[in-house]
Amino acid sequence: MSTMFSRENNTRVSLRNKTLETHIDRQSVRESYNDVRSDFSDTNWAVFQFEGNQICSKAVGSDFADFRTQFVDDERAFGFVRIQSGDEMSKRTKFLFVTWLGPNVSTMKRARLSSDKALVKEIIMNFAVELQIETPDELNYDFFREAVHKAGGANYGTGVREL
Template structure:
């Protein structure tokens, strides 16, 4: 495997999924311009907006984030989102390999409600992501309003 199952990535994944840990996102990047070796390049507690700022327009990267939102005044939902980022300035050969290499990442970051393929930070607007999560989750207690 490409290193997606490295101990530090697995530990970060467990932290994001844990209700007892404040970490709510992780970022995986390629270790070098060549090859498929992956490494953990960040974690944080600032949610989707903080993760979005960490994506590099010249790189292909993978993000995993916990998103919490209210269904109604009585309940809160927690969902997980896998982000496959291919920045607009990513080299052609790297772009071509992401489809294949992302399969290894998906095996490790297996529990997610939706996958977001992002090319630009505007693809990661929280309001749009929550709307997609509501649709994926089935019940919509806000009559379709995000």
Template sequence: MPAPSDILSDPDISQAYEDVRSDKSDTTWLILKYASATSDSLTLAAKGTGDIAEMTESLGDEAAYAYVRMKLGNDEYSERVKFAFVIWQGPNTKVMRKAKMSFQSGQVKQVIRTYAVEIQTSDKKELEEEAVTLKLRKAMGANYDRQGSSY
């Protein structure tokens, strides 16, 4: 098996990760894709400054990894920045690639280290802003939204 440094040798990957993490950068998401159908090497396929919907549109139909910065909070004073790591298995992801991804995602996590939730999915509905926000809120613990409560 290749070492993490081999599959993630693209220097743009580390820079994009730092940009998504940085409060000083406008970059809010990145997508890593395999260099080719037979390659295990990942490349920075896309990055952007929009919301998770923009990122989701850029995922495509093949296997990919994504990282997104999201702001949560009820008002400007309680706003928190949280990160989600996405393991995307689009509808055209081959069976062998899916099997390899379970191992390779561990290598990707050696570069993309900091996130509140990990979402492994092949369904774009699971990447809608409301669904991801709910997962992030659960990961944070206390949820002060009164929606769905008996109060």
């Protein structure tokens, strides 16, 4: 049985059946999510990371190079990205939900990933593609665009638009 000693009252507290429950800052996550989805904003991405046991909006931006720098090897994080898709006849905005699982994340944090992701997906509900990324090489705009393109179904573009 795991125990912890409390200095305040010189007692031992059992850690059995105690969980470090993850919480989410719903307001900050929702605001960033809506900013990315807005057609009146230049924001193309948002990143949600852990601060202790709480998931918060960490950053938003428009430059994909800045998005890539938000992810480190020993953390879990979530991203929401706006991608322009379509052909020469019709342009559509699509969204990706990204789960980052750094290569140095501990086994316990890896095990909790699906339940933590479920909390984020209570707010981030509208997206065309969901990806789990585990290496920095996969944090690639072309890789994301290709994933959206594949999920889009039939592509009838001719490659040339005649006026």
